[in-house]
Amino acid sequence: MSEGLAPWLLVAGLGAFHGLNPAMGWLFAVALGLHRGSGRVVAWALLPIALGHALAIAAAVAAFLLAGAVLELAVLRRVAGVLLLAWAFWVVRRGHPRRVRVGMTTGAAGLVLWSFTMASAHGAGLMLLPALVPICFSGGVVPQLATTSGRALLVVLLHSAAMLAVTAALAFLVYRVVGVAILRSAWLNLDLLWALALSATGLWLLLG
Amino acid sequence: MATSLRPDPTFYPNPRLAAKAPPETFAYVVAFDPNRAVPDRLAVVDVDPASPSYGRILHESEASAVGDEFHHFGWNACSSHLCPNAPHPHVERRYLVVPGLRSSRIHVFDTKPDPRKPRLVHVVQPEEIAERAGYSRPHTVHCGPEGIYVSALGDGDGKGPGGVFLLDPESFAVLGRWELDRGPQYFAYDFWWHLGHDTLVTSEWGTPDMVENGLVPELVLGAKYGRRLHFFDLHKRRHLQEIDFGEKYQLVFELRPAHDPTKAYGFVNCVLSLEDLSSSIWLWFRENGKWAVEKVATIPAEPADPDLLPPVLKPFKAVPPLVTDIDLSVDDRFLYVSCWGTGQFLQYDVSDPRRPKLTGELRIGGIVSRAPHPSAPDRPLNGGPQMVEVSRDGRRIYFTNSLYGAVDPQFYPDGIEGWMVKVEADPAGGMRFDPRFFLAWPGPHRPHQIRLEGGDASSDSYCYPS
Numbered sequence: 136m137s138e139g140l141a142p143w144l145l146v147a148g149l150g151a152f153h154g155l156n157p158a159m160g161w162l163f164a165v166a167l168g169l170h171r172g173s174g175r176v177v178a179w180a181l182l183p184i185a186l187g188h189a190l191a192i193a194a195a196v197a198a199f200l201l202a203g204a205v206l207e208l209a210v211l212r213r214v215a216g217v218l219l220l221a222w223a224f225w226v227v228r229r230g231h232p233r234r235v236r237v238g239m240t241t242g243a244a245g246l247v248l249w250s251f252t253m254a255s256a257h258g259a260g261l262m263l264l265p266a267l268v269p270i271c272f273s274g275g276v277v278p279q280l281a282t283t284s285g286r287a288l289l290v291v292l293l294h295s296a297a298m299l300a301v302t303a304a305l306a307f308l309v310y311r312v313v314g315v316a317i318l319r320s321a322w323l324n325l326d327l328l329w330a331l332a333l334s335a336t337g338l339w340l341l342l343g
Numbered sequence: 344m345a346t347s348l349r350p351d352p353t354f355y356p357n358p359r360l361a362a363k364a365p366p367e368t369f370a371y372v373v374a375f376d377p378n379r380a381v382p383d384r385l386a387v388v389d390v391d392p393a394s395p396s397y398g399r400i401l402h403e404s405e406a407s408a409v410g411d412e413f414h415h416f417g418w419n420a421c422s423s424h425l426c427p428n429a430p431h432p433h434v435e436r437r438y439l440v441v442p443g444l445r446s447s448r449i450h451v452f453d454t455k456p457d458p459r460k461p462r463l464v465h466v467v468q469p470e471e472i473a474e475r476a477g478y479s480r481p482h483t484v485h486c487g488p489e490g491i492y493v494s495a496l497g498d499g500d501g502k503g504p505g506g507v508f509l510l511d512p513e514s515f516a517v518l519g520r521w522e523l524d525r526g527p528q529y530f531a532y533d534f535w536w537h538l539g540h541d542t543l544v545t546s547e548w549g550t551p552d553m554v555e556n557g558l559v560p561e562l563v564l565g566a567k568y569g570r571r572l573h574f575f576d577l578h579k580r581r582h583l584q585e586i587d588f589g590e591k592y593q594l595v596f597e598l599r600p601a602h603d604p605t606k607a608y609g610f611v612n613c614v615l616s617l618e619d620l621s622s623s624i625w626l627w628f629r630e631n632g633k634w635a636v637e638k639v640a641t642i643p644a645e646p647a648d649p650d651l652l653p654p655v656l657k658p659f660k661a662v663p664p665l666v667t668d669i670d671l672s673v674d675d676r677f678l679y680v681s682c683w684g685t686g687q688f689l690q691y692d693v694s695d696p697r698r699p700k701l702t703g704e705l706r707i708g709g710i711v712s713r714a715p716h717p718s719a720p721d722r723p724l725n726g727g728p729q730m731v732e733v734s735r736d737g738r739r740i741y742f743t744n745s746l747y748g749a750v751d752p753q754f755y756p757d758g759i760e761g762w763m764v765k766v767e768a769d770p771a772g773g774m775r776f777d778p779r780f781f782l783a784w785p786g787p788h789r790p791h792q793i794r795l796e797g798g799d800a801s802s803d804s805y806c807y808p809s
Contacts, residue, residue, distance in 0.1 A: 163427035169808050170539055170605055235429040235488045238541035238578045239604065239806065249428060315356040315807045318425055324348050324433040 138269035145266040146290050150297025152332070153188065153259050154305070156325050157318075159298070160184035160250050161306040168310050170239055177310050181303050183243040187250025188259065189295035195260020196287050199267055204280075208272055212340045215264050219337030222258035223330040229256065258333050263294060265339050350432035353797040354422045358602040358673045359809035361422065364735045367796040368394070369401065369459055372763060373413035373441055374788035377748040382406040383413040384788055385441060385452055387459050388763065390741070390780075390795075398765070398780040402460050406450055411443030412748055413450075415533075415730075415792050417484030418802055419491055419512050423538060426806035429488040434512065438464070439794065440491055442481030445555070445748070447472055449481055449493070451515050458796070465515050473499030475517040476508035480551050483533050486512070487804065488577075492521060494534045497551040505531030505550065507543075522575070526582025530569040533597050536577050538806050539604030542634075543575040544627065546595045546611060557749040560655060566590045566617060572598075572627060574634050586636050588625070591617050595625075599671040599678070599801070601696075605808045608696050610639075610678055612666045620644035620659060622666035624680065626696050640699045642666055645685050647711045653756045662710050665754070667746055668730050672737040673800050674809075677702070677768065681728035683746055684754065686712045688728040688766065690774050702772035707764065708744055710754055716764060718781040726751075726759040732793040733800035740766040740774070745789035761789040 153159050164184060168177035203211050237249040254260070270290060271283045309317060355361035368391035375383040387402040406413070419438035424431040439452045439461060447469035452461035472478055478495035485492045491510040498504060506528070507521040522528075530547035537544075547569020548554060553562060562568055570592045574584040588595060593615040600609030607629035614622055624640040644661040656662065665684030671677070671693070678699060680689040686709020691699035706714040713723035726744030733740050743763045745751055751759050761784030765777040784790045794802060 157427070158430045162430065166427040166807055233489065236578055237428050239428065239539045240541045241428075316360055318356050318432070319350055319352070319354070319360075322350050322425075322432050326433070 142266040142269045143293065146263060146294045147297040149262050149266075150294040151301045153254070154298040154301030156257075156329070157322060158253055158257070158325075159188060159259070159302065160253070161302040161309070162318075163246070163249070164302075164306045165310045165315065166239065169315070174307070174310060177306050178303075180246060181299065181306060183246035184250040184302070185295055185299040187247040188254045188298055189291055190247070191251045191254035192260045192263065192294055193291045194255070196263065196267060196291055199264055200271060200283060200287055203272060208268075212268070212343075215261070216337045216339075216341035219258070219261050219264070219333050219340065222261055223333035223337065226257060226326055226330045226333060257329060262332055262336050263290065265336055265343075266290065347433050347435065350425065351420065351434065351436050353436050354425050354432060355803070355805065356422070356425050357805050357807040357809045358675070361735050361798065361803065361805070362673050362737065364797060366736065366739070367734055367799075369796050370732075370741060371416075371439060371461070371794040372743065372790050373416055373792055374761065374784060374790045375412045375748060376409070376787050377751065377789060378787055379410040379445075381787065382409050383411045383443070385413070385439065385450075385461055386790070387461070388782060390739075390765065392779070398782050400782070400785070404452055404461050404463055406443070407448070407463065407466050408446070410446050411448055411450070412445035413791060414442050414444040414481070415483040416441040416794065417491070418486045418794070418798075421486040421798060422803040422805050423487050426488055426538060436798070440484045440493075440510065440515070442484055442493060444480055444482055444496070447479040447481060449510070449515075467510070467515055467517060471517050472508065476520045478506060478508050478520070480505070482531070485535060485804075487536065488538070490518065491515075492534070494531050494545070496531055496548060496554065501551045503550040504529040507531070507534055507545065521580060522582070523580040524582055526573070527585055528573040528582055530571070532569060532595075535598045535600050535609075536804065537600050537604065537607060537609070538577075538804050539808070540607050540629070541577045542583070543577045544598050544600065544609065545573045545575070546598050547571050548594060548596070554747075555749055557753050563593055563615065564617065566593060568593045570595055570613075572611065572636065584634050586627070586634065588613060588636070592623070593617060596667060597669050599669055601675045602671070602673050602800075602805060603675055603808055604805055606675065610669060610671060610693070610696070612669045612680070614665055614667055615663060620661055620663035622664040622682065624666070624669065624678070624691070624699065628696070637697065639697055640691065642680070642682060642687070642689070645711070651711045653710065653754055655753050656710070665727075670731045670733045670740075670800050672733050673735050674737055677737060677772075679731050679733060679740055681731050681742060683727040683729050685709050686714050686727040688731075688742065690768065690772070692772055703768070703774040705766065705774065705776060707776070716762075716781045717776050717778045724760075724762060725755050725757060726762070730792045732795060734795055735798060735800065737770065737800075738768055740768055741793050741795075742766075743784075743790035743793065745791055751789070759789055760784070760786065763790050763793070
């Protein structure tokens with residue numbers, strides 16, 4: 136792999152970062168486990184949550200690749216950079232309640248939808264673009280479609296596996312050991328950090 | 344939007360943790376002028392027993408105009424913001440949203456920077472509510488997963504149906520009608536929800552023309568006022584089920600669902616039985632995939648000398664208990680019942696919700712009894728126990744004595760002199776008046792709903808079981 140290890144580490148690291156965020160799903164799994172009185176429910180809930188997240192990432196990656204097929208890389212970088220900066224602004228602004236479609240009685244399909252929506256709204260997939268550029272656009276032109284798609288799929292899988300690992304660890308830590316009281320002190324406001332990550336990504340795309 | 348690094352310290356994930364919250368040191372109480380001559384007020388009352396001004400009003404903030412009839416107010420944000428499906432934990436519990444039941448204005452008071460001196464920062468005008476939501480006569484406010492929910496008795500023209508609408512929790516703009524499909528629901532009054540069961544419940548009083556000049560005896564006797572509960576899907580906003588209490592029952596009012604989100608039951612008071620003037624407590628619960636109700640307690644009318652009764656009651660020779668408010672402790676163990684007619688204040692142990700056990704009874708005011716407070720045993724009081732609020736730890740209960748400007752004189756023709764009292768509850772059951780806490784409310788205002796510092800038993804809902 137000519138691009139080296141760094142972009143792949145970034146893909147996995149962002150997966151861990153997303154998994155850390157209670158709004159990405161581990162807290163929902165904990166709550167469902169508590170409601171239904173079963174650790175198995177926690178484990179069950181994590182799978183559709185991870186799937187929804189993976190679909191959101193895949194959608195963003197696919198959109199980027201499709202755009203890359205028609206746009207010059209330099210133009211693509213500028214468009215994506217502006218989009219990311221706008222999304223960062225939105226993540227800060229959206230910090231208040233709005234339409235809720237999935238509740239505590241939800242099934243697996245509801246969890247997939249919920250997780251997809253949360254990850255998309257937070258711009259989770261967009262954060263991966265800096266890693267995608269070296270992985271899928273090495274050399275500055277889009278290589279063979281099959282190779283690119285394969286590598287993109289690998290990006291989605293690696294990211295989602297890292298996300299699932301961290302989110303599962305946190306879910307069971309809170310469910311089995313520390314309890315939800317921890318939310319009162321340890322639930323830090325990640326929106327700002329998240330917006331910073333999006334902005335940095337956007338700037339890298341614009342200036343890098 | 345003002346956000347913080349950590350969750351608002353007054354948010355609790357579950358009722359058990361909320362019950363460990365520090366005791367309140369002050370309370371917010373809305374008070375209205377029944378003559379609609381001076382503006383209504385939001386008062387701050389000192390409830391810290393160690394304070395020299397204990398039991399006294401510390402500060403009053405005024406409405407923007409006259410004639411609001413401040414009613415069941417609430418917070419912009421509360422513990423439901425910790426819910427996993429709609430997490431907004433870094434929003435502050437900061438604004439008090441006060442509906443004007445008669446004016447259809449909604450006043451928003453900011454409790455920062457000095458929580459003991461709330462400042463009026465916004466007024467939602469009736470035209471905005473009518474245009475954007477199609478409602479009027481806002482009645483009850485709850486903070487919840489999608490923002491600020493407000494129930495309304497009437498439509499934009501002051502007729503029916505009433506319902507629920509949403510306010511933006513940041514700008515307080517009216518977002519619109521909450522219901523997507525209201526089904527047969529027509530009358531509105533109170534509402535609340537089971538977050539663990541994705542269900543919203545509403546109760547019934549009447550449309551504005553049926554209540555704004557007082558209760559109409561012919562409508563009561565014809566069982567024309569509200570007598571139903573409605574169950575909605577909280578997220579799809581669709582009507583699921585209606586339960587009619589039947590022709591014998593009138594005025595199904597305050598909804599107190601269990602705080603534990605896994606428990607699928609709640610209590611509601613029915614003010615009047617047309618058979619015997621009794622009031623009753625009903626349990627709603629989930630059974631075989633549907634909601635059902637069951638009458639679990641009856642409070643009988645008390646025989647009385649007609650000479651001592653207001654005209655509306657003389658023919659019946661009895662005082663109805665008129666249970667007009669109830670409140671459930673945060674641990675779901677005790678239910679408090681205000682009997683505005685007889686002056687009784689009751690405590691039931693509802694550990695077994697289908698079999699409430701009477702564990703405490705006090706009396707103050709009352710249409711006939713005019714019972715005094717222990718602080719002044721020779722001073723007869725009018726009005727009766729009405730809006731009741733329970734501290735999060737369940738140890739302290741506060742209540743006021745006025746019901747509604749147009750109905751007060753029907754049952755207390757000599758005019759209600761406002762008061763607020765405090766009751767101390769024994770964790771094992773039983774209660775007594777705090778002899779040091781009797782707040783004779785300064786006229787012409789009459790006190791109504793109470794909200795306690797940081798939250799109370801009817802302000803917050805929770806997503807995590809204890």
